[in-house]
Structures are given as structure tokens and as C-alpha cells.
Amino acid sequence: MKKIIVSNPEKCTGCRVCESVCSLVHTGRCNPAESRIRVMRWETKGLDIPVTCLQCEDPICEMVCPVNAISRNPDTGAMETNHDICIKCYMCVMACPFGGSLIAPNGDVLRCDLCGGEPQCVTLCQTKAIEYKRVDKVGVTKMRKAIKHFPSLYRVEKSM
Amino acid sequence: MQGKWYGWAGKIIELDLTSKKILVKPLSRDLAERFVGGRGINMKFLFDEIKPNTDPLGPENVLIFGTGPLTGTIVGSRTQVSTKAPMTGFLGDSNSGGHWGAELKFAGYDHIIIKGRSEKPVYLFIDDDEIEIRDASHLWGKNIWEVTDIIRDEESDSEIQVLGIGLAGENLVRFAAIMNTFSRANGRTGVGAVMGSKRLKCIAVRGTKGVSIADPERFLNHIKEIYQKATTSPMFDHYPVYGTPILTDMKAELGNLPVKNWSDITIEGVENVTGKALVEKYAQKNRACYGCFYHCDHFFMVKEGKYQGVIGPGLEYESVNGLGPRIGNTDFPTILHGINIVNDYGLDVVSTGGSIALAMDLYERGIITEKDTGGIPIRWGDGDVIIDLIHKIAKREGFGDLLAEGPYYMAKKIGKEAEKRVMHAKKLDPTAVETRPFKGQALNYMTSTRGADHLRGLLKSEALGHQVTMEQAIKLFGTKDVTVPTLYDTVGKPKGVFYYQKLSVICDCIEMCKFNTFWAGYDIYFEDLCNLLNSATGMEFTVEDLDRLGARIWLLEKAINTREGYTREDDMPCERMMTEAIPQGRFKGELLDKEKFSKMLDAYYEVTRCDVKTGIPKEDALISLGLGDVANELKRLGKI
Structure with missing residues (x-):
């Protein structure tokens, strides 16, 4: 089943290890400006929200690409760019409603490729603010979290 | 070794504020090998650039910012600031985390050397290869949180990192800090006063070049090794959960907590200001410096009482002790409100606490009276007085002008009896560690x-x-x-x-x-x-x-x-x-x-x-x- 990178902003510390690791494995540089994942930060409000490509089921980026440079990797489900074909028109960047497509300082289009099925950013996220999860589990996990105090209301002695 | 730099950016900026000249120089390989970076290279520059007996607040003093080869990677965020210290007349040096040092590396620089003094307030703006000295008249008189917001708004770029001084540095408070990322401080020895004396408000940086890694695969494997070692250690339940404020709990139990200007080791109500109290009552979540999975900082919120709605990052054990037990205070919301003001003004919280502690001690002993304090009784733990004194210190208003000298010089000005009550080594008041038994x-x-x-x-x-x-x-x-x-x-x-x-x-x-x-x-x-x-x-x-x-x-x-x-x-x-x-x-x-x-x-x-x-x-x-x-x-x- 399809897996995606899920953000849990309430756990994010704003350390940007994900940005650093992403750019390192893709370019050999620790460079947030070349990272496919970015943490949006409001430092004095205590908000840190990791954002990356959501690998949409009906990807607008693929639809708007005039040269068909974007296609889904059948093994990982990631929307990948063929840089040999890409003409850097940035239609994908403009069309994406989430900012999932970004532009690197050298002009290349950046989009999360799920590191071939093992996203490296996730492996070093200590607080699990980003997780690589099967899509069908995302909602259920939230459900369980939302009602986590119910068992105690029903005087269940042992934790579930 | 020639050619491309890995780890280091390979360049330093030399800025003369008197002549407004900016020089970008290559970092020497020899220097990198022998002094590595950060504090090491800073010290070499300091030794070479400063003449003996220089006035710390004069134009001849030099202010040096340094990052290291690991700053901006997955384990390093730190920035070193070195100068001749207003607090001691000796070496001035302070290290800070945050996101600024990493951004400086991303822009392509390892060190910045600041010389001279500007006539008018200025700030330095760095955007990769573009380096500019800009007018700071609209920023002068403002604190660091507002300054950061203004610059980010002006440039429409929320990724800009700002390091600079608040009112404390402008007013040459002897222990003024240099702040970055809102609440991270190069706090000690008065480096912020030196920046203020040079009329350099801040250094705003944006960089997109990154830090090149020589062997990315091997580096990532070593990162994973230390990640594994750290996160599976029992110690990971310590600082990464409670932050440094857990030291209050440990020291209270051990019997070496600095209380009331170092005159005691325990205080009634200490349980209100522990690391556990922070996590249970005030912490919203953990926060971290750039590239650090230890996340020992917290974002806090006061939910009720007089300071309801106070929120912020950047609370350490030193803040808790300096604005807490050391000045007889065990009300956590006062500490949280206090540290926000201290950070925004750009004060060193250690010496802020040190000065207030000494003042309260002298007042309680009758060595100073309301005649000296401007008519205010300054009793141990009086929250309103503490907050009032912080404002007065940063603005050098009234009695605050004396406290702004830091404990050592403050005692010297008051006289012999006060000098007997001051704690210091090389004129610098100590961080909150009771060393007499150790x-x-x-x-x-x-x-x-x-x-x-x-x-x-x-x-x-x-x-x-x-x-x-x-x-x-x-x-x-x-x-x-x-x-x-x-x-x-x-x-x-x-x-x-x-x-x-x-x-x-x-x-x-x-x-x-x-x-x-x-x-x-x-x-x-x-x-x-x-x-x-x-x-x-x-x-x-x-x-x-x-x-x-x-x-x-x-x-x-x-x-x-x-x-x-x-x-x-x-x-x-x-x-x-x-x-x-x-x-x-x-x-x-x-x-x-x-x-x-x-x-x-x-x-x-x-x-x-x-x-x-x-x-x-x-x-x-x-x-x-x-x-x-x-x-x-x-x-x-x-x-x-």
C-alpha cells in the first residue's frame, strides 16, 4: 500500500536535521536551500511545521508539466522529475497547492523522491515529528490519539 | 592542500566600521589545520589583532565571530564570539547555539572580524556573495525580537537569521549579550557591550550554498552511530526531556544549589522551579538549535495568573537560577516573564541575576538602603522588583545604572563591605554552580x-x-x-x-x-x-x-x-x-x-x-x- 511522509508539528523541535540530511544524501552538502523537506518556523509562537511533497493521488504537477518530465515511480510511489527532459518552466512549482515542488539555488526543481523507499530524513527525526506511514494508518493513528483519555474514564486499570 | 573546501566555507569577512571597508579573504589552510575553527581561530585572530591595554569599549577593540567546520552540518550549530571583555579586561569569549552560525556557513563564511567604530548605527547584511553595510537608524532603540521581525519583513524572507544586540548592548551594559535566533545568547563577558560600542546593531544573514561534506556517506554513518549511542542511553531521559533546568532538581537534592547570593543552598518552594515543574506545568514542547537531535530547549507558556499568556523559547538552568533561587524567587511565571525580557533586551542572564542578587543581599544586610535604590525596598524574591530592575538595568535607569556594571564593579563602587559579598573569578561573577565543596x-x-x-x-x-x-x-x-x-x-x-x-x-x-x-x-x-x-x-x-x-x-x-x-x-x-x-x-x-x-x-x-x-x-x-x-x-x- 502507498506510504507517505506524515508531519506531526506538535512534536517538531525545529532542529532541521531533516533538511540537513535530505540535502546531504541528494547533493553531498548540508544545505537547507537544497532540501526537499522544509520546516516552516514561527520561533516566537512555538510553531514548527515540516512540509514536503505529499505524493498526491492525482498529482497536479504531473498534469501541468508540458514535457511530461514528471512521473510516478511505480516501486515507491514518489513523483519523480526526469531532469534530462525538464525545461525548468516551474509550472509544477506554481501549480502545487502545498509547495511540494521547490526550486534549488541552481534552478533545478526539487521534489521529495522518498529516497528510493527509505526516506533518510525520517530515520534521524528523534521526536518522530515526521513519519513514513501507510496512508490507511494515518487517520486511525490520529483517532486513537484523540480519544486516548477514554480508557481512563472507563476505569481500565492497565494501559491499552 | 589546495582547491575545494569541505566542512569549512573557506572565507572570512573583515569589516572596518570606521572606514566602512569590507574585505573578503580566503581562510588559510595552515590556520584551519592548527587552530581548526571557532574558538581556536578566533583566539589566533584576537592575539594578532589586539594590542595590550586596549579599551574594551574603544574603537581599537576587535569583535570576532567564528563558526567551526561542523557548524551547519547535522551536529553543529555553534557560534563563538571573542573580544577583549568589558566585564574582566581579560579575554572575552562566549559560545552560542541557535541557527545564525549555520546560516553564515551556508552563505559561505567561517569568520567575521569587526574593527573600528561607526559614527552612526549600522547593520551588516549578508546574502551569499552580497555583503552590505546598511543604515540601522530605524532599528536602533529596538529590542532583538522586533529587529528580527523588521528585517525579515523588509526582505520578505523568514529564513534570514539575525544576530544582534537589544537596548542593553546599545546602552553599554557591561554584561550585555549578543542574541541570535530570538533567544539564543552569546551571553558571557559583555560581548554585547562591545558590539554596542561599535554601533553595530546586528548582522543579518541568508545563505544558500550549504556546507560541503568530504565523504557524505561516511559522515552520515558516523552521525547515525552517535545518534544511536545517544538516543539509547539512559541519559537521553535527562537533558533532552527536561533541559538544563533539571539541574535545579539535582542540585537541590545534592545540597549545592546557589541561593540568595550564594549565602545558602536550599530555599522554601524550590519544588516550584525545578525541571520537573517546567515540563509538567509550562513546557509546550521541546525545541532545538540547528541540526541537533537533543532538543534540550523548551517552548513555554504560562496558562494562568498574573503572567498568563507569556510564551517563549530559550529557558536554561542559568535563567531559572539567576532569576530564581539566587535572588530568593521561587515563582516560575516571574522567571518565565523575566527571561523573555532579559533575552529581548540582550542581557546575560547570569550576570543580571548576579547583580540583582548582590543588590538584594546588600539591601537585606543594610549595606545599601532605599536612599541608594531610588526609594524601592529590594527584598529577596520580590517579583515586581525583579522585573522592574531588569528594565532599569537594560536602560541604565536610576539604580539600574549601578547594577549594569555587573557584580564586581558594582561592589567596587559601593565600597569595602559590598566587596566582601561579591563572588567572582577574574572579576566575572560565576555561573550557578556552587564550587566551594568541589x-x-x-x-x-x-x-x-x-x-x-x-x-x-x-x-x-x-x-x-x-x-x-x-x-x-x-x-x-x-x-x-x-x-x-x-x-x-x-x-x-x-x-x-x-x-x-x-x-x-x-x-x-x-x-x-x-x-x-x-x-x-x-x-x-x-x-x-x-x-x-x-x-x-x-x-x-x-x-x-x-x-x-x-x-x-x-x-x-x-x-x-x-x-x-x-x-x-x-x-x-x-x-x-x-x-x-x-x-x-x-x-x-x-x-x-x-x-x-x-x-x-x-x-x-x-x-x-x-x-x-x-x-x-x-x-x-x-x-x-x-x-x-x-x-x-x-x-x-x-x-x-
Whole structure:
């Protein structure tokens, strides 16, 4: 089943290890400006929200690409760019409603490729603010979290 | 070695504020090899650039910002600021986390050297290759949170990192800090006053070049190794959960919590200001500096009472103690409101607490009265008075003008009775560690090159076996005496003190947080630091190289102090530490015995290859560490 990178902003510390690791494995540089994942930060409000490509089921980026440079990797489900074909028109960047497509300082289009099925950013996220999860589990996990105090209301002695 | 730089950016900025000249110079390979970066290279620049007897607040003083080869990677966020210190007249130096240092590296620079003084307020704007001195008249008179927001708004770029001063630095408060990322501070020794004296409001940086890594795969594997070691350690339930405020809990239990200007070790209501109280009542979540998975900072919120709605990042044990027990306060919301103001003004919270603690102590003893305080009774723990005093210090208003001098100079101005109540080493008031029972830690505080401080080395083995096992202690330092706090051990402790002083140098040179090492109890040792450094830079540093680096920089710092008139007396405890004992608890009766301490000092000088009579580094020691030019200079000045 399809897996995606899920953000849990309430756990994010704003350390940007994900940005650093992403750019390192893709370019050999620790460079947030070349990272496919970015943490949006409001430092004095205590908000840190990791954002990356959501690998949409009906990807607008693929639809708007005039040269068909974007296609889904059948093994990982990631929307990948063929840089040999890409003409850097940035239609994908403009069309994406989430900012999932970004532009690197050298002009290349950046989009999360799920590191071939093992996203490296996730492996070093200590607080699990980003997780690589099967899509069908995302909602259920939230459900369980939302009602986590119910068992105690029903005087269940042992934790579930 | 020529060509591309890995780890280092390979460039330094030299800025003369008098002539408004900006120079971008290549970093020398030789410098990188011998002094590595951060604190090390800063010290070399400082020694070369500053003449003895320079006025710390005069245009001749030099303010140096340094990052290390690991700053901006997955383990490093740190920035070092070095100068001649307004607080001491000796070496001024302070290290901070945050996101600014990483951004400077991304823009392509390792160090910034600031000289001269601007006529009008200015700020430096760096956007990759574009470097500009800009008018700061619209920023002058504003605090650092607002300044950061204004610059980000003007440039429409929320990724810009701003490092600068608030009102405290502008008003030349002697212990003003330089802030970055809103609430991270290069706090100690008064570096912010130097920035204020130069009329440099801030340095705003944006960078998109990144830090090139020599062997990305190997580097990532080493990162994963230390990640594994750290996150599976029992110590990971400590600082990463509670942050440094957990030290209040530990010290209260152990009997060495600084209370009421160091006159006691316990206070009623201490349970209200512990690390556990922070996490249970006020912490919303953990926060971290750039590239750090330890997340020892918190974002806090006060949910009820007078300070309902106060939110912010950047609370440390030093903030809790400085605005808490040390000034008789156990109301956490007052501390949280207080630290936000302290950070925004850009004050060093340690010395802010130090000055207020001394003032309250003197008032309670009748040494100063309401005539001196501007009509205000300043009693222990009075929250409104504490907040009022913070505002007055930053603005140098009324009684605050005196407190803005810091405890040492404040006491000197008040007179002899006040001088008896001040705690200091080399004129710098101590961070909140009670060293009277811990003879090794005391030796470290007194010999510290920037004055009383635990981040210049701290003999961990003395914390009642905590963090260093008996076997390790014997293997490293030759005797189990190093694990007994109250012993004036002349065999192991001097060795141990220098061992940790060198560790602190090494961490500050590669600019990796000390909390990511065995300093904080993790199995991350010198070999691991070598692995990270070498895979990032492509160099081949050995553990022995790092050890020599530690000694080299330490003696260089001593040489800087020597030039400013340092003598052996400056390494002796202040009068109060030698005459007033701890009043109660496990360490009741402990003080520092002059004779016995002096013997430890003798042994320490032998270990560090300094002259036992003067404390000054020996010529052959300097030469063998590759500091021949430094030795020549000290000789020329008749110091050795």
C-alpha cells in the first residue's frame, strides 16, 4: 500500500536535521536551500511545521508539466522529475497547492523522491515529528490519539 | 592542500566600521589545520589583532565571530564570539547555539572580524556573495525580537537569521549579550557591550550554498552511530526531556544549589522551579538549535495568573537560577516573564541575576538602603522588583545604572563591605554552580581563561561519581580521589581539570555542542569527534592532534590574558569563597582553603606547563605547541 511522509508539528523541535540530511544524501552538502523537506518556523509562537511533497493521488504537477518530465515511480510511489527532459518552466512549482515542488539555488526543481523507499530524513527525526506511514494508518493513528483519555474514564486499570 | 573546501566555507569577512571597508579573504589552510575553527581561530585572530591595554569599549577593540567546520552540518550549530571583555579586561569569549552560525556557513563564511567604530548605527547584511553595510537608524532603540521581525519583513524572507544586540548592548551594559535566533545568547563577558560600542546593531544573514561534506556517506554513518549511542542511553531521559533546568532538581537534592547570593543552598518552594515543574506545568514542547537531535530547549507558556499568556523559547538552568533561587524567587511565571525580557533586551542572564542578587543581599544586610535604590525596598524574591530592575538595568535607569556594571564593579563602587559579598573569578561573577565543596570544579572555575564558568571545563568525575565511573576516573587521572568532591587532590584533579578544559576547547573549535559528548554522559568520545571532523573535512586529525589542539588554544588564551596583566593571583579564589563556608546540608562547613587550594594550583601549573610562580605559560611549552610567535611576543613584552 502507498506510504507517505506524515508531519506531526506538535512534536517538531525545529532542529532541521531533516533538511540537513535530505540535502546531504541528494547533493553531498548540508544545505537547507537544497532540501526537499522544509520546516516552516514561527520561533516566537512555538510553531514548527515540516512540509514536503505529499505524493498526491492525482498529482497536479504531473498534469501541468508540458514535457511530461514528471512521473510516478511505480516501486515507491514518489513523483519523480526526469531532469534530462525538464525545461525548468516551474509550472509544477506554481501549480502545487502545498509547495511540494521547490526550486534549488541552481534552478533545478526539487521534489521529495522518498529516497528510493527509505526516506533518510525520517530515520534521524528523534521526536518522530515526521513519519513514513501507510496512508490507511494515518487517520486511525490520529483517532486513537484523540480519544486516548477514554480508557481512563472507563476505569481500565492497565494501559491499552 | 589546495582547491575545494569541505566542512569549512573557506572565507572570512573583515569589516572596518570606521572606514566602512569590507574585505573578503580566503581562510588559510595552515590556520584551519592548527587552530581548526571557532574558538581556536578566533583566539589566533584576537592575539594578532589586539594590542595590550586596549579599551574594551574603544574603537581599537576587535569583535570576532567564528563558526567551526561542523557548524551547519547535522551536529553543529555553534557560534563563538571573542573580544577583549568589558566585564574582566581579560579575554572575552562566549559560545552560542541557535541557527545564525549555520546560516553564515551556508552563505559561505567561517569568520567575521569587526574593527573600528561607526559614527552612526549600522547593520551588516549578508546574502551569499552580497555583503552590505546598511543604515540601522530605524532599528536602533529596538529590542532583538522586533529587529528580527523588521528585517525579515523588509526582505520578505523568514529564513534570514539575525544576530544582534537589544537596548542593553546599545546602552553599554557591561554584561550585555549578543542574541541570535530570538533567544539564543552569546551571553558571557559583555560581548554585547562591545558590539554596542561599535554601533553595530546586528548582522543579518541568508545563505544558500550549504556546507560541503568530504565523504557524505561516511559522515552520515558516523552521525547515525552517535545518534544511536545517544538516543539509547539512559541519559537521553535527562537533558533532552527536561533541559538544563533539571539541574535545579539535582542540585537541590545534592545540597549545592546557589541561593540568595550564594549565602545558602536550599530555599522554601524550590519544588516550584525545578525541571520537573517546567515540563509538567509550562513546557509546550521541546525545541532545538540547528541540526541537533537533543532538543534540550523548551517552548513555554504560562496558562494562568498574573503572567498568563507569556510564551517563549530559550529557558536554561542559568535563567531559572539567576532569576530564581539566587535572588530568593521561587515563582516560575516571574522567571518565565523575566527571561523573555532579559533575552529581548540582550542581557546575560547570569550576570543580571548576579547583580540583582548582590543588590538584594546588600539591601537585606543594610549595606545599601532605599536612599541608594531610588526609594524601592529590594527584598529577596520580590517579583515586581525583579522585573522592574531588569528594565532599569537594560536602560541604565536610576539604580539600574549601578547594577549594569555587573557584580564586581558594582561592589567596587559601593565600597569595602559590598566587596566582601561579591563572588567572582577574574572579576566575572560565576555561573550557578556552587564550587566551594568541589575542589576540582573550583580549580577549573578559578583557572578558566574567561573567568568563573563551567563551560570552560568541569571535572565531571567529582559530581559524586555521576557520569564518570570509578574505573574510568582511575584510568584517566590515576587516582580514585578525583571522585571525592571535597578532597584537595593534587594528583588526579589538576589532570582532570585540564582534561575537561581541553575537551571544551575542542568542542568550541569544531563547534559541536558539549552536550553531544561524554560531557553530558553519552558514550561519544574523542574518537567519535575525530570521525565526524575527518569525514566532514577530508582531513586526518588524530585523537592526539585534538589533545594538542586543546592545549594549544588553552595556552594561547592564557597568553592573551598574560599580555593584559594576568598573574597567579588571578587564579586564586575571591575572598568570600575562602572565608565564608556553606551554612548547611551535606556540604556544611565547606569553603576553599587558601593553602590547600594553592597547592592544587601548583600541581595544575605543572600539568599545563605553566610557571608555578607566575602561572604564565612556559616558553618551551608554547614552542612545542607550535606557538613560537606567541612566545616571542611574550618575551618581547618581558612576560617570559
